[in-house]
Amino acid sequence: QSVLTQPPSASGTPGQRVTISCSGSSSNIGSNTVNWYQQLPGTAPKLLIYSNNQRPSGVPDRFSGSKSGTSASLAISGLQSEDEADYYCAAWDDSLNGPKWVFGGGTKLTVL
């Protein structure tokens, strides 16, 4: 059971806009920023969004992130076939047992 909650799957057609949600709590998303990772089949995760809504160099502006309270979301506009991948949200968690990273369970995005 993941600390952050994501829908297990999402889908869209080419050109469409899709969003993926990520729900947490006051000790993680509520008090820290959210990062998003894209994992293409058989490859390592790749940083997609950091600090809630910042894109690393090279990430298309079709990808955007937002955060409100203890939830966050990733939006992908102009969906393309190469966007078919697993997407994970992550946040630092300031738990009483010591700091730790927490991840969402991942959302498998299918481009129909």
Add this chain to the structure above:
Amino acid sequence: EVQLVETGGGLIQPGGSLRLSCAASGFTVSSNYMSWVRQAPGKGLEWVSVIYSGGSTYYADSVKGRFTISRDNSKNTLYLQMNSLRAEDTAVYYCARVNAVRGPDYYYYYYMDVWGKGTTVTVSS
């Protein structure tokens, strides 16, 4: 070029030990927070451990007391010593650099920006 390369994975029997290495290039391991993340077959990402630039270390509850994260500054390499291995430790293990950005509230917020390709650990008899 900033790069991380993990080695040391393999097939190990339950109860055995293994040490993973993560060689860094293009940046200095000791100047950054560094982390290990694993992914069991067909499952999601699970954080394992982090070492701060100052040397403090933290672990996921699932590995606490069994795994030890460390680094060798002279080799610019991160390690994960894994003892008392269990079947549920079977996974691809990734090392990652942790970067930080200073927010408007002057706190630092962290994210894993560079990942290695991973090394596979299989615990089975």
